[in-house]
Amino acid sequence: MEQELISKKDLLELTGISYGQLYRWKRKNLIPEEWFIRKSTYTGQETFFPKEQILDRVEKIKNLKDDLSLDEIAGMFSTVPITTALERHELIERNIVSNIALKLYTQQFAEQQRFTFKEVLHIYILDKLLSKGDINLEEGKTLLQLLHDHFGKVEQAGGQLIFIRKMGVTSFILAQSGDIYFEEGVRVVFTMNLLTCIEECKLKWHGGESHG
Amino acid sequence: MDKENRRDLTISGTGSANGGVYDRLSINGEGRIHGDVDCNSIKAYGVTTFKGNIKAERFDIVGETTVKGEVHTDEMKVKGQAHIHGQAHCQELTVIGSATVNGNLTGEEIEIKGGATVNGDCSAESFQARGGFTIDGLLNAGLIHVRLYGKCQAREIGGETIRVEKDGLDFSLVKWLKSILHYTNELVADTIEGDDIYLEKTKAKVVRGNNVLIGPGCEIELVEYKNHFEQKGDSIVKEHNQV
Structure with missing residues (x-):
C-alpha cells in the first residue's frame, strides 16, 4: 500500500513548527530516521515524511513538551524496552x-x-x-x-x-x-x-x- | 568493574595487548589493541591501532590513531590524526589535527580547529568550526558557527542558529598568498535550513529559514523565508520568496 507523503515545507506550514524545532527533535530521536524520505524534485533533493505518522507524532510532541523533557519524550517513543x-x-x-x-x-x-x-x-x-x-x-x-x-x-x-x-x-x-x-x-x-x-x-x- | 579497582596499562616501544577494562591506558610508540576497551582515560601518543570498540571518559590522540570499531567518550581531543571506522559519540570533541569518521558523529559540543571528514551525519548541540570540514550527510546542530579557514562542505545543514563568516585574513599580502596557493575558503551545501541564518561566502541551492541574512560573497539559487530577508554586498540570490 502506497502511503501518503507530506513535504517538509507543508509539514512546517501545517503544524506551525520551525526548521530549528524539527532538526532539534530529529537530534533528540523524537522522530525516527526512517521517516525522513529523500526524493528528487525540480529544486533538487527534498525531504518528505509519511503524512499520517508525522502529523500524529508532531501533535503528540507539542502536547507533551511543556510537561516532559525532550529526552523523556524520546524515551516514550523509543522502541527500546524499559528495563525498570x-x-x-x-x-x-x-x-x-x-x-x-x-x-x-x-x-x-x-x-x-x-x-x-x-x-x-x-x-x-x-x-x-x-x-x-x-x-x-x-x-x-x-x-x-x-x-x-x-x-x-x-x-x-x-x-x-x-x-x-x-x-x-x-x-x-x-x-x-x-x-x-x-x-x-x-x-x-x-x-x-x-x-x-x-x-x-x-x-x-x-x-x-x-x-x- | 569498579572504577577504583581498575589497573593501568602502558605500552612503551612496540607492543600489543588484548582489550579489557583499565583505569589509564597509555601508548607511547607503536601499539595494537586487539579487543574492546573500557577505560577511564586513554592517551595515544604514537601510532596506535584499536581493532575493537572504545569506551572511555577521556580520549587524547596526539599521534596517529586508527579505530576499527566504535568510539564512545565523554571528552575527546584529537591533536594528531584520528581515523574512526565506526560511529563516534563524544560529549565534547575538539579536533586540532585531523579526524575522519566513517560512520555518524554525534555529540554535545564539537569544535573543529583543524580538519574533519564525516562520511555519515554529524549532529551536536553546538558545532563550531575554524578549519575545514566535509560532511557527506546532514550537519544538524542547535548552534552552528563556522569561520571559514578552508573548504567546508556538507550535503545538508540544519539547525536553530546558523552563522557562517569568512576568515579575518584580508590584508593584501595574505590575499596574494591565497591566490598563488589556490587557497579556497567557502562553504558549499545543497540545502541550509534553520531559524536564524547568516551566511558569508556560501554556495547553496536552497536556503530556508525564519530570518535569513545573506552577507557578502554568496551564491544562492533560492531563498525561502518566513519573517525577514536581507541581502548585502556582492552576493547573488537568484530567487527569494516569502512563505
Whole structure:
C-alpha cells in the first residue's frame, strides 16, 4: 500500500513548527530516521515524511513538551524496552491499571509483587478492553495467553490486535501491519494499533514519575 | 568493574595487548589493541591501532590513531590524526589535527580547529568550526558557527542558529598568498535550513529559514523565508520568496 507523503515545507506550514524545532527533535530521536524520505524534485533533493505518522507524532510532541523533557519524550517513543520494574501497589495507586485486570493476570500466571514494563503493557491492553466493555473476563484470559505467547513477535513491526466474532464465537488475532481479509459473517469487533498502546502505556508509566 | 579497582596499562616501544577494562591506558610508540576497551582515560601518543570498540571518559590522540570499531567518550581531543571506522559519540570533541569518521558523529559540543571528514551525519548541540570540514550527510546542530579557514562542505545543514563568516585574513599580502596557493575558503551545501541564518561566502541551492541574512560573497539559487530577508554586498540570490 502506497502511503501518503507530506513535504517538509507543508509539514512546517501545517503544524506551525520551525526548521530549528524539527532538526532539534530529529537530534533528540523524537522522530525516527526512517521517516525522513529523500526524493528528487525540480529544486533538487527534498525531504518528505509519511503524512499520517508525522502529523500524529508532531501533535503528540507539542502536547507533551511543556510537561516532559525532550529526552523523556524520546524515551516514550523509543522502541527500546524499559528495563525498570514497578511494584504492585504503585500500579494501582498511580492508576496505571485496574485491580481487576491485575488480578486476572496474576491468577493466570503467577502471584508477583514486581512487574516489568512488558507485563504491565499486557495488563494495560487487557484493562483497556475490559473497561470499554469490548471483552469479558473469560475472553480476557485468552487474550493474556495470546499476548504472552506471541506479542514479542509483532510489537516491533507495528502490529495490531483484532477481535472478531462469528455466530457468538469470539477470537483474537495478532497480526503484523498489512491487509487482512475475513470470510463472510465475521464481525470485526475492534482493531487495536499496538504501537499506540505502547506509547499510551509508556506515558502512564513515566507520567506518574515526573509528577509525583 | 569498579572504577577504583581498575589497573593501568602502558605500552612503551612496540607492543600489543588484548582489550579489557583499565583505569589509564597509555601508548607511547607503536601499539595494537586487539579487543574492546573500557577505560577511564586513554592517551595515544604514537601510532596506535584499536581493532575493537572504545569506551572511555577521556580520549587524547596526539599521534596517529586508527579505530576499527566504535568510539564512545565523554571528552575527546584529537591533536594528531584520528581515523574512526565506526560511529563516534563524544560529549565534547575538539579536533586540532585531523579526524575522519566513517560512520555518524554525534555529540554535545564539537569544535573543529583543524580538519574533519564525516562520511555519515554529524549532529551536536553546538558545532563550531575554524578549519575545514566535509560532511557527506546532514550537519544538524542547535548552534552552528563556522569561520571559514578552508573548504567546508556538507550535503545538508540544519539547525536553530546558523552563522557562517569568512576568515579575518584580508590584508593584501595574505590575499596574494591565497591566490598563488589556490587557497579556497567557502562553504558549499545543497540545502541550509534553520531559524536564524547568516551566511558569508556560501554556495547553496536552497536556503530556508525564519530570518535569513545573506552577507557578502554568496551564491544562492533560492531563498525561502518566513519573517525577514536581507541581502548585502556582492552576493547573488537568484530567487527569494516569502512563505
